[in-house]
Amino acid sequence: MPTARPDLVPDASLERDDMEAMQREIADAAVFEDDFDFDPATLGDPLAAASSGADPPTVVGVDQSFLTNEAGDQDRALSAVVAMRGGEVIERVHAVTPLEIPYIPGLLSFREGRPILAALEELSVDPDLILFDGSGRIHFRQAGIATHMGVVRDVPSIGVAKSLLCGTPTEDTENLPEGVRVPIESNSRVDAPDGTLLGYAVQTRQYDSPNRYINPLYVSPGHRVGPETAADVALALASSYKLPEPVRLADSYADEAKRGLDGDA
Template identity: 85%
Template sequence: MSSPRPDLAPDAALSREEMEALQREIADAAVFADDFSFDPATLSNPLATTSSGGDPPVVVGVDQSFLTNEAGDQDRALSAVVALQGGEVVERVHAVTPLEIPYIPGLLSFREGRPILAALDELSVEPDLILFDGSGRIHFRQAGIATHMGVVRDVPSIGVAKSLLCGTPRGNTENLPAGSTVAVESNSRVDAPDGTLLGYAVQTRQYDSPDRYINPLYVSPGHRVGPETAADVALELASSYKLPDPVRLADTYADEAKRSLDE
């Protein structure tokens, strides 16, 4: 994959202030609205896509695992990428690269971005959509890892986070029925006017029990995808588990690749 905006690629040598300034530039360059040529309803249904006369879109999931040195410190990232077409896995690749900085809340893409870009470079197929295990617009500066990577590659992208980094849900998010969505809007912690729609809490699965419940995912547009479409895609691609299949399969593959290296 080529990088239309290499000037916006993450650079761990930047100061914190420079990183945050770059994120604001990325947010300005991002398109938080639908800008793609495929029908989201056909992402996991090859028959529907075939009847429309086109090939199924290629949907890619990205996740990370980490390797430790002899001292027990994390010193390398293993970035796993799984590509699906019509609901079937068509390619799996990974890359192992050094970790240059520690985890800093809000600056995840500067720790994990270059490893992810290295893994995406290994792909032979061209993604139509990329789902990341992390935030998109639901971010302090509206530039989570899905937005950063999406803008650098200029590919439609979505962030799928397990916890809420910032913003305020417009309703209760506890014990939601499966299929529910609750809008998440900006607040004083976000570089956007209060009330700006950032994304959605998305309940892909739920227990049929009053005694326990599954927390929602926090889904937001990364680049060239609107918030409503991002939520719809997460629901569409979560076939049997909480996580959408591309991200879940990338997570599984990351563990598998890590075990093979450990052996």
């Protein structure tokens, strides 16, 4: 699949102000509403996909691991990609590229974007939907890594983050029952009018115990997906675990691939 917006490929040589300006351009190009050809109701239900007569969509999960040099510094990113169709893994690929800038909150895609794009180039299948371990519209400039990559590739994308980068939940998110979602709205830290719906805190799994609880995921549209559908997808694809299965498997594969590289060293 060709890169739809090569002018927006992450460039770590840019100054911070230029990176932030690019993110605002990405947010302007992003589509934060449903614009895809598959039925999201079939994503977590292979039987529903089979009964519909349509081919199940190809859903891709992306996650990162990092490699260190002899000095103990992280100097390379390993981007792991797992493609699933009908609930089954159909392909796993990864790519390793240099890390060109340190971690800076809000500029994650300029650190990790090129490894992700390199890994996606290794796929032999075209994704219908990509889930990222990171933010989409829940971002200071509405352009987290899921939005940036989604716009560059022009593929429907969703950000699934473990912590809240910015925005304000409309209700308490502590100890939510399984299946509940709480809207996340923009505040003064976000380049959007106050009260703009950025995404949801989504409780995919919860303990049946009053003494411990699981924190929600912070799910937001990346590109060509609306916030409600993003939350629906996260719930549909979370099986026995907190993370949606494509992202969970990408996380596991990133660790596996890293161990393999460490073993070759």
